[in-house]
Amino acid sequence: MLMGMLYGCSSHEAKGEEKTEPNTAQKAAKQSKQQAEHDPSSKWIKVKSPARIPILMYHSISTGNSLRVPEAEFRGHMKWLKDNGYYTLTPEEAYIVLTQDKMPSEKCVLITFDDGYTDNFEKAYPILKDYEMKATIFMIGKSVGRKNHLTESQMKEMAEHGIAIESHTINHVELNGLAPEQQLSEMTRSKTLFDGMLQQNTTMLSYPVGRYNAETLKQAEKAGYQMAVTTEPGAAARDQGMYALHRVRISPGMSPDAFGRMVEHSIQ
Numbered sequence: 001m002l003m004g005m006l007y008g009c010s011s012h013e014a015k016g017e018e019k020t021e022p023n024t025a026q027k028a029a030k031q032s033k034q035q036a037e038h039d040p041s042s043k044w045i046k047v048k049s050p051a052r053i054p055i056l057m058y059h060s061i062s063t064g065n066s067l068r069v070p071e072a073e074f075r076g077h078m079k080w081l082k083d084n085g086y087y088t089l090t091p092e093e094a095y096i097v098l099t100q101d102k103m104p105s106e107k108c109v110l111i112t113f114d115d116g117y118t119d120n121f122e123k124a125y126p127i128l129k130d131y132e133m134k135a136t137i138f139m140i141g142k143s144v145g146r147k148n149h150l151t152e153s154q155m156k157e158m159a160e161h162g163i164a165i166e167s168h169t170i171n172h173v174e175l176n177g178l179a180p181e182q183q184l185s186e187m188t189r190s191k192t193l194f195d196g197m198l199q200q201n202t203t204m205l206s207y208p209v210g211r212y213n214a215e216t217l218k219q220a221e222k223a224g225y226q227m228a229v230t231t232e233p234g235a236a237a238r239d240q241g242m243y244a245l246h247r248v249r250i251s252p253g254m255s256p257d258a259f260g261r262m263v264e265h266s267i268q
Helices: 002-020 024-038 071-083 091-100 118-130 152-159 180-198 214-222 256-266
Strands: 055-058 108-115 135-139 163-167 204-206 227-233 245-249
Touching: 055 227, 071 118, 071 256, 091 108, 091 227, 108 118, 118 135, 118 152, 135 152, 135 204, 152 163, 152 180, 163 180, 180 204, 180 214, 245 256
Parallel strands: 055 108, 055 245, 108 135, 135 163, 163 204, 204 227, 227 245
Antiparallel strands: none
């Protein structure tokens, strides 16, 4: 009798284990889903090493000099990117592309603006929203709220809608003319400002006027940035150094077709 009771108990437990044991395929699918949610880049495309991406360099969306691209031209550029299937990256996504040789799309680009002019909010931002595009603005710390420059509220609104605010130092002085500790101060004060103002980890830096030296590269890493951009021409790749990434300068007078040729040529 005791043996029968023991046998019955064992049989019942075995059935219970069969019912609660997850299906292997279901378990794998669940793990894959969790991984994708935690790390969207797990499903990205593996590309030839080292990965190369065009980092487009704009300044003001207006008219007047070689750093100002008219609004209509800018819209034409964004339309070309949209029509030709380009994915616009965040700084975080660009870092993954450049360090892991994985891309969310075969065609990717990082759109950047230097200095943080008001027209970035008034002119560029609506166009970027129209085409559902992300971009990055390198803001000068001392210029927040000053004439013709972005306000804190404007930056916060954009940051909530796919426009990253990153560092262009605190005073916008040429770094290669400063002592190492002064360079570090320019970088850390700006990072601290935007980290606090926007409740973020500011990871990317643009050197004012593109000026830098060997010491600048060391101080950028010491200040806590993951990468920095220069004004050296061409597509960006990690073999340039993550603190000396190249960019594609966009000048006024460029038609959508000419713009497209420049973007595509940069990664050939």
